[in-house]
Amino acid sequence: MAHDEIRIESETRTQFGKGAARKLRRADKIPAVLYGHGEAPVHLALPFHSTFQALKNPNALLTIAVEGEADQLALAKDVQRDPIKPVIEHVDLVIVKRGEKVTVEVPVHLEGEAAPETVVTVDAQTLEIEADVTNLPDNLIVSVEGLAIGTMIHASDVEMPAGATLVSDPELLVVNITQQISADELEAELADAEAEAGIEHDAPEEEAAEAPEGDEESSDKE
Known part of the structure; x- marks a missing residue:
């Protein structure tokens, strides 16, 4: 509005x-x-x-x-x-x-919830539009309600307010719906990244299974 x-x-x-x-x-x-x-x-x-x-x-x-x-x-x-x-x-x-058209950048505002186990990424926070100077929208509404994995919303898919036209590249990616990564996959990716960076972690210290030598010697003398 x-x-x-x-x-x-x-x-x-x-x-x-x-x-x-x-x-x-x-x-x-x-x-x-x-x-x-x-x-x-x-x-x-x-x-x-x-x-x-x-x-x-x-x-x-x-x-x-x-x-x-x-x-x-x-x-x-x-x-x-x-x-x-x-x-x-x-x-x-x-x-x-009054009556002139201007080109402005308008924020993208998401509404709704995508399908379960998805990640919604906003690739374009704003879009450039042309509209009457007395009728500039506060934001551009993009609904992601129920959208499935693999859905991509481009600038040309975003509904323009009455009297407004899109100036941004119509092929500009605005929203991308991807698969939510599992904890195991995240841990594996982190391990791969650390290996590529040459990061090594010290092995955890193992608890001694045997008593200290001093205690063994003292027990022999008893």
């Missing part, structure tokens, strides 16, 4: 560089730039909380309220995140217009 538009109030900014960006982030704001459709780039500061929540969906349609200007519809083209902290460091926003 498509998501609703999210309105974000922004402030224009005139200071740039790492120092200015750090100052903004300390004030719970995110540096951003808005551009596209022949418009001159506008440098903005976005409120951290509402922007962070909105960008949990990478294709969220944003209504950016710019000081002294008309609202702009935009998509997040590039989101730079801190590799460790839950912090957005910078956002590139591209202006879009």
Whole structure:
């Protein structure tokens, strides 16, 4: 299903560089730039909380309220995140217009349970589609309910939402259903891999069946 538009109030900014960006982030704001459709780039500061929540969906349609200007519809083209902290460091926003089609990557979401003793592998986490900018889906649903061993789902097999078309290679493997490996087979594969890598394990120590020599000598003397 498509998501609703999210309105974000922004402030224009005139200071740039790492120092200015750090100052903004300390004030719970995110540096951003808005551009596209022949418009001159506008440098903005976005409120951290509402922007962070909105960008949990990478294709969220944003209504950016710019000081002294008309609202702009935009998509997040590039989101730079801190590799460790839950912090957005910078956002590139591209202006879009109602009625235009855009190409975006949409996550693949699995539903259902495959047949018993199978392993479901998702080979393509996202698919590229073209759709109306006001009707971008949150995800693409792929049902694996009851699918048997050997089943392969390609991009062309994935049902597209109304008005959307597939851009990814139709032959791209999305989901692969394989035989679940047994514990014995897993152990054998591990042993083969260790042998190829030259890994040797020490034999387990055997418990001594006989008493120590000192005890034998003492018993002889008794």
